[in-house]
Amino acid sequence: MRKSVKIGIIVAVVLVLLFIPISGYNNLVSLEQNVNAASSNIDTQLQRRSDLIPNLVNTVKGYAAQEKTIFTDIANARSKLAGASTTTAxxxxxxxxxxxxxxxxxxxxRYPDLKSNENFRDLSVQLEGTENRIAVARQDYNTAANYYNTKRRTFPNNIIASIFSFPEKSLYKASEGAQNVPSVDFTK
Structure with missing residues (x-):
């Protein structure tokens, strides 16, 4: 064989060997960006809900002033959500x-007049729509994170993920007790 053919074969093999990790790295970057975008979509919907809640609370406050602890709990939970930086938090x-x-x-x-209040109805509808959007955003995030996590664990991507520190993404899980139906007592 001629020397130029040998060099050509060597160059082709090197290029193929370089293509595999570069392609794997770029694929993981793309998938990680999809997960980040999905996470951002959850944040957007959580912020929307967080923005609606004060209006809903103020509407209810006029009817149910004695229910102060619930309003405090909502305010505290909103603060925690605003300060959360990880998916788990x-x-x-x-x-x-x-x-x-x-x-x-x-x-x-407990306050039938409140349910007929136009502001309350409008805010309730917006909040319900936002809750649906949050559910869809969580599902989209989990789909993207699951796909990313699967790809980063398969060979040879697992080597590339290890070398370039692609972390596993945590999934959104149902909260404790989510499978239990809340009890509503209308006798009080």
Whole structure:
């Protein structure tokens, strides 16, 4: 064989060997960005809900002034959610806020006039829509994170992920007790 053919074969092999890690790295970067975008979408919807809550609380306050602890719980949960920086911390703060909102809705059931208030109805509809958006955003995030985590664990991506420190992404999980149906007592 001629020397130029040997060099050509060597160059081709080197290029192929370089292509595999470069392609794997770029794929992991792309997948990680998808996870980050999905996480950002959750943050956007959580912020939307957080912005709606003060209006809802103020509307309810006029009817249910004696329910001060629920309003305090909601304010504290909103603060925790605003200060959360990790997916796990956001999920925990979100679960706490959801629980406080559930207690608020039980209070609403005690005040029939409140349910007929136009501001309350509008805010409730917006909040319900936001809760649906949050659920979809969480599902999209989990799908992106699961795909990313699977890719980063497969060969040869696991080597590339290890070398370039691609961390595993945590998934959003249902909050403790989410599978239990909340009890609503209308006899009080």
């Amino acid at each position: 956001k999920a925990n703060a979100d679960a706490e806020l959801s629980g406080a909102l559930s207690r608020l809705l039980v209070v609403v059931e």
